[in-house]
Amino acid sequence: MFDNLSERLERSFKILKGEGKITEINVAETLKDVRKALLDADVNYKVAKNFTDTVKEKALGQNVLTAVKPSQLMVKIVHDELTQLMGGETAEINIDARPAVILMSGLQGSGKTTFSGKLARMLKTKKNRKPLLVACDVYRPAAIEQLRVLAEQIEVPMYCELDSKDPVEIAQHAIQEAKAKGYDLVIVDTAGRLAVDEQMMNEIAAIKKAINPDEILFVVDSMTGQDAVNTAKEFNERLDFNGVVLTKLDGDTRGGAALSIRSVVNKPIKFVGTGEKLEAIDQFHPARMADRILGMGDIVSLVERAQEQYDEEEAKRLQKKIAKNQFDFNDFLSQIAQIKKMGNLKDLASMIPGVGKAIKDIDIDDNAFKSIEAIIYSMTPAERSNPEILNGSRRTRIAKGSGTTIQEVNRLLKQFDQTRKMMKMVTSSKMGKMMPKMKK
Structure with missing residues (x-):
């Protein structure tokens, strides 16, 4: 979403990098590039022209602090104007009536x-x-x-x-x-x-x-x-x-x-x-x-999506299991299901500041969890609940049953073990901090 426009705007702001101050010349050069980027994004010509005219007027009217670089100021002004261009405030839906x-x-x-x-x-x-x-x-x-x-x-x-x-x-x-x-x-x-x-x-x-x-x-x-x-x-x-x-x-x-x-x-x-x-x-x-x-990025929306899938009772149950080092593959499957409900994986990753650009040319398939799920579903209920019993012969059977290799099964088990140890460490650390407060 907006990948090309984002890239073009970033290139436009580079014109101001290294500049000591904002001048009519370097602002005009930057905004000429911004206008081209907007038109290439299929923005209405009149809208694009009005937008860049407003940005220019605000940029030249600013008393720039020495601590603020011209490129940073331009990003701030463009951000504020983009927000206004798309409506400024979040608009609510009117559903007060019954029905x-x-x-x-x-x-x-x-x-x-x-x-x-x-x-x-x-x-x-x-x-x-x-x-x-x-x-x-x-x-x-x-x-x-x-x-x-x-x-x-x-x-x-x-x-x-x-x-x-x-x-x-x-x-x-x-x-x-x-x-x-x-x-x-x-x-x-x-x-x-x-x-x-x-x-x-x-x-x-x-x-x-x-x-x-x-x-x-x-x-x-x-x-x-x-x-x-x-x-x-x-x-x-x-x-x-x-x-x-x-x-x-x-x-x-x-x-x-x-x-x-x-x-x-x-x-x-x-x-x-x-x-x-x-x-x-x-x-x-x-x-x-x-x-x-x-x-x-958009970290607020990412957190909101995570909260929508958050189940407080499930979280408490999981925390107890992690503390006792009992987190198993059934819990792992449950966590994967929650992540998948949050939406497109590449879209989710792009909400993290700085990640969107890094993964622009990387194809993150929504089926990224498919082989992991296939491996887990090829385990018996006892194996999912007790990963410790997964010996060599069991791993070979699971690889054949899931259509994967023994190397992929071993890699998943190693990652799972590392995840479990890390989760226990984090949980123990939190519990340790809470104990003194509870004693009071």
Whole structure:
């Protein structure tokens, strides 16, 4: 995500490295490069020009402290302006009503249906809401089936009327159903439509009028770049939506949509889709995204994702096992499962400051744990619980059963042993510090 833009901006700032102070000449040279980087990222030309003009004005108006290098000051100004460009503050979704109604809109193939499922799961787990997914795409039977599968996966009910071809009527009936059965959130998934299709645009406007949604979200594929911004403008003129959802931000996107859309339609980006998994959805934070674009990582989001998977009771149980040196391969599998739930591995690693650039050209497959899991699943329950019994003949059997080599099995066992010792050492150290406090 934004890899090319990040690299180009870093190169632009190098123009100022070694310079004693900011001058109109070196600022102009740097910002010429920044503007080119933004345009190459498919940012709207007017947005890119206004952005660099503002940065130039602020840079030349600064009284630079001798302790601050010109390149550092420029990074700070660009960071602040990128944050403002993408909305400044984090925008919340309006779901105060009971039931709250969310209307999804967007182009064909933008990822509306998948996002509807992701949003329902997020609001169910994080906000303790009782969602009802509504299938209003009467033109594509596969869309109804797709929503049904998603609903089953996240254990949320779905409302559809296979014998009706009127999406307005279906949406109205769904809200009545929600009120009758106590669902406090209704997410209406509509058919994908082209902005130039007048009949379809009239239809979604009619749905809006009939159900008066609390929130209208416009879902857009971020890989379409500048086209996404133009489409958003046309949809906004018809629907006056409340916020934007950028999907497929994990792909080879140039970032133009994320950087332009707020300025063009004056509506906030509220969510981003960062992968295919149902957990791969994040609330959009402009300042954090600016951090990532400038190669500073996003440690706050990384910690938040980890906390989502954190189970306090499980952590206490694990701590006791580690203290007694009883951490086994069943626990190891459990930890791997939690990491995998956090999202795309390369995306997670890039949130660590400085790591994104280092792994830019390295392919980190989401199947990175596959061989480790295969080895562990080839062990008997007794072997997983008691790694000490894994002698030579058992290791040979495990290698054959998992389709790996004896060397890979030995390497995993060695790493596991080292991890177990390190975890025990850390836990013992913490317990030692706590003992004096407990005696008091």
